[in-house]
Amino acid sequence: MRLSTRGKYGVKAMAELALHYGEGPTSLKLIAERQGLSEHYLEQLIAPLRKAGLVRSLRGAQGGYLLGRQPATITVGEIVRVLEGPIAPSECASEVRQRYHHCGTARGCVTRKVWTKLRDSIASALDSVTLADLCKEAKDVPKGMYYI
Amino acid sequence: MRLSTRGKYGVKAMAELALHYGEGPTSLKLIAERQGLSEHYLEQLIAPLRKAGLVRSLRGAQGGYLLGRQPATITVGEIVRVLEGPIAPSECASEVRQRYHHCGTARGCVTRKVWTKLRDSIASALDSVTLADLCKEAKDVPKGMYYI
DNA sequence: CTAATTCCGAGTCTTTCGCTCGGTATTCGG
DNA sequence: CCGAATACCGAGCGAAAGACTCGGAATTAG
Numbered sequence: 626m627r628l629s630t631r632g633k634y635g636v637k638a639m640a641e642l643a644l645h646y647g648e649g650p651t652s653l654k655l656i657a658e659r660q661g662l663s664e665h666y667l668e669q670l671i672a673p674l675r676k677a678g679l680v681r682s683l684r685g686a687q688g689g690y691l692l693g694r695q696p697a698t699i700t701v702g703e704i705v706r707v708l709e710g711p712i713a714p715s716e717c718a719s720e721v722r723q724r725y726h727h728c729g730t731a732r733g734c735v736t737r738k739v740w741t742k743l744r745d746s747i748a749s750a751l752d753s754v755t756l757a758d759l760c761k762e763a764k765d766v767p768k769g770m771y772y773i
Numbered sequence: 774m775r776l777s778t779r780g781k782y783g784v785k786a787m788a789e790l791a792l793h794y795g796e797g798p799t800s801l802k803l804i805a806e807r808q809g810l811s812e813h814y815l816e817q818l819i820a821p822l823r824k825a826g827l828v829r830s831l832r833g834a835q836g837g838y839l840l841g842r843q844p845a846t847i848t849v850g851e852i853v854r855v856l857e858g859p860i861a862p863s864e865c866a867s868e869v870r871q872r873y874h875h876c877g878t879a880r881g882c883v884t885r886k887v888w889t890k891l892r893d894s895i896a897s898a899l900d901s902v903t904l905a906d907l908c909k910e911a912k913d914v915p916k917g918m919y920y921i
Numbered sequence: 922c923t924a925a926t927t928c929c930g931a932g933t934c935t936t937t938c939g940c941t942c943g944g945t946a947t948t949c950g951g
Numbered sequence: 952c953c954g955a956a957t958a959c960c961g962a963g964c965g966a967a968a969g970a971c972t973c974g975g976a977a978t979t980a981g
Contacts, residue, residue: 626774626776626780626853626857626860626861626862626895627861627862627863628774628862628863629968629969629970630969630970630971631969631970632774633863633884633888636884636887637883637884640883640884641883644883652925652926652927653926653927654925654926663970663971663972665971665972665973666970666971666972668927668928668929669970669971671927672928672929675928682926682927682928683926683927683979684926684927684928684977684978684979685925685926685927685977685978685979685980686923686924686925686926686978686979686980686981687925687926687979687980687981688925688926688927688978688979688980689926689927690927701887705774709774712774713774713775714774714775714776715775715776715781735785735788735792735907735908735910735911736781736784736785736788736907738907738910739784739849739898739899739902739907740776740781742898742902743895743898743899746894746895746897746898747774747891747894747895747898749894750890750891750894750895751887751891754887754890759883759884759886759887760883762883762886763883777937777938777939778938778939778940779938779939800956800957800958801957801958802956802957811939811940811941813940813941813942814939814940814941816958816959816960817939817940819958820959820960823959830957830958830959831948831957831958832946832947832948832957832958832959833946833947833948833949833956833957833958834947834948834949834950834954834955834956834957835948835949835950835956835957836947836948836949836956836957836958837957837958838958
């Protein structure tokens, strides 16, 4: 039940963009620095985000990235799905319909319902938080703090 | 956001035991057959379940495994935690307190709150389903069905 | 023109998954 | 008492995923 770094870093990067929404483009270098991430690795993550329209890019010097939409309209769930694929604790409970997926269980899959419930629970948790929400919280967080 | 096979198979195996609760021990071989799993692999999963007291074992011929407690008192969350460790979408949001975990973010970790919310959401979904619940559902499920 | 960027594809090292295998200890049925 | 059935144990292993790194091409502000 771990999120990979793709999802985690992706949300961090998007949050960074949200924090500077309306201030012009932010370069990857700056995002990476401010969030403590590898710039080269971030490159790989931002590409799909751009293709999905969640960010816009400006090339060349003084270029960088901008949010594709307003912070309040972008949810964490959307970002995670772009970077990690459909939410699915188990194959048989994917948001994307699996055709002819067979559990290989003689009596039918007893556990499928739990995973479906879990999937919905995850999705609704992630879909209920927007980048705007993250920004609001960010103001309460002191700088350079250690989290325990 | 995928559960590994450890969690999935573990819950299946436990459900199998629950379905035959009160009928004497069930051998691994039988569990594996009925749920379509590898017997050898199941061995590895049942060991920690036994150590955690979720199952009891009887050695020797005609031996096998029994639920350690009544089906209604064993939750899916408990099983998953035994087999996959503490629920934690991100290190910084583990159920088990991480001491001195640092996010490496200049302005403090903006995203931690979402992951904590997500963690709680996952935990409550998994903790709200017991083996008894799975058994109740199992009766509605026709045999050998393909799930789409 | 040049420096700062985005964009792209390939390569690499490590860890985790998902098993398999071989053997030992224990216990029941006959 | 013997043998078959079972639980128990530890090692090993191939494939896949994860988490990056690297080098270079295209683009654009100044």
